[in-house]
Amino acid sequence: MPELPEVETTRAGLAPHLIGRCVRAVRLHRADLRFPIAPELASVLPGLMIADVRRRAKYLLLDTAQGSVLLHLGMSGSLRVLNPAAPLKRHDHIEIDLDSGLSLRLHDPRRFGCCLWQAPQSVHPLLQKLGPEPFDLSFNADYLYRLSRGRSAAVKTFLMDQQSVVGVGNIYAAEALFAAGIDPRRAAGAVSRARYAKLCAAVRMILGDAISQGGTTLRDFLNPSGSPGYFAQRLSVYGREGKSCVTPGCRSTIAQVTLGQRASFFCPSCQR
DNA sequence: CTCTTAACCTGGACGC
DNA sequence: TGCGTCCAGGTTAAGA
Numbered sequence: 424m425p426e427l428p429e430v431e432t433t434r435a436g437l438a439p440h441l442i443g444r445c446v447r448a449v450r451l452h453r454a455d456l457r458f459p460i461a462p463e464l465a466s467v468l469p470g471l472m473i474a475d476v477r478r479r480a481k482y483l484l485l486d487t488a489q490g491s492v493l494l495h496l497g498m499s500g501s502l503r504v505l506n507p508a509a510p511l512k513r514h515d516h517i518e519i520d521l522d523s524g525l526s527l528r529l530h531d532p533r534r535f536g537c538c539l540w541q542a543p544q545s546v547h548p549l550l551q552k553l554g555p556e557p558f559d560l561s562f563n564a565d566y567l568y569r570l571s572r573g574r575s576a577a578v579k580t581f582l583m584d585q586q587s588v589v590g591v592g593n594i595y596a597a598e599a600l601f602a603a604g605i606d607p608r609r610a611a612g613a614v615s616r617a618r619y620a621k622l623c624a625a626v627r628m629i630l631g632d633a634i635s636q637g638g639t640t641l642r643d644f645l646n647p648s649g650s651p652g653y654f655a656q657r658l659s660v661y662g663r664e665g666k667s668c669v670t671p672g673c674r675s676t677i678a679q680v681t682l683g684q685r686a687s688f689f690c691p692s693c694q695r
Numbered sequence: 696c697t698c699t700t701a702a703c704c705t706g707g708a709c710g711c
Numbered sequence: 712t713g714c715g716t717c718c719a720g721g722t723t724a725a726g727a
Contacts, residue, residue, distance in 0.1 A: 425720060426721090457703075457722080481721080496721090497722080498704090498705095498720060498721055499704085499706090499720085499721095514705080532704080533704045533719090534704060535703070573697090580698090583721095585721090592720055593721085594720060638720095639720075641719080641720065642706090643706095643720095644720075661720095683699080684699085685721095686719085
């Protein structure tokens with residue numbers, strides 16, 4: 424489910440409720456997520472103050488003086504801040520009670536997400552092989568151009584590889600390639616430097632717009648307050664197979680193919 | 696190295 | 712109503 428805009432929306436929604444608060448208690452209802460929930464959640468976290476809430480790629484970090492809670496939402500995860508008296512829902516796996524009287528809950532039906540622990544002054548192994556953040560200066564046309572030389576994989580697959588750039592998933596890869604006018608099936612190594620410049624700008628624009636809309640809610644994404652995101656209304660190609668292209672004057676219909684096992688949408692006329 | 700594929704898991708939509 | 716099939720916003724392990 425969540426790509427960078429949804430994770431960033433979650434981070435922004437959590438921060439005012441978590442920063443400066445102390446953890447009173449932790450309740451684990453189900454430990455078998457993608458990885459087992461880190462034992463430190465129960466053994467170390469209670470009593471600690473959350474000093475910051477950060478995002479790296481699609482991961483969230485809750486920093487304390489003794490280490491950080493490292494969260495990934497997988498395909499179906501979401502975090503809510505609510506009254507601990509609110510009834511527990513099916514697939515609510517973790518509850519973290521705060522000294523504000525509110526509680527943080529991790530809900531994840533498919534359990535592709537994880538909740539791990541990062542020791543102080545260290546970088547968790549899962550974060551070590553990640554590419555640049557899309558809003559960093561190091562993510563630019565030269566970088567993508569050089570990295571892609573000799574690559575035969577589809578440019579969409581290359582863009583979704585978290586070692587190329589982080590945060591771009593299936594929805595935003597489709598939208599960014601449409602905005603850049605690049606055929607998602609094209610080999611990454613056959614895309615020019617000039618077109619990678621367009622792609623960089625498109626990724627930033629699409630992600631930025633999506634963040635400002637609170638992310639995309641297709642089925643079940645909710646921010647920590649329980650509200651959906653509104654970027655779904657702005658999607659140009661994702662999920663629009665058979666419908667007409669939104670480009671003024673274009674008379675083509677949106678096509679769908681499978682790339683890297685993922686449904687992929689594009690306009691055969693606007694994207695080359 | 697790079698690339699492709701299967702697998703992890705649940706729920707909702709759809710066809711019969 | 713029920714049952715089978717397919718699909719879904721992510722990631723990794725294994726094999727070619």
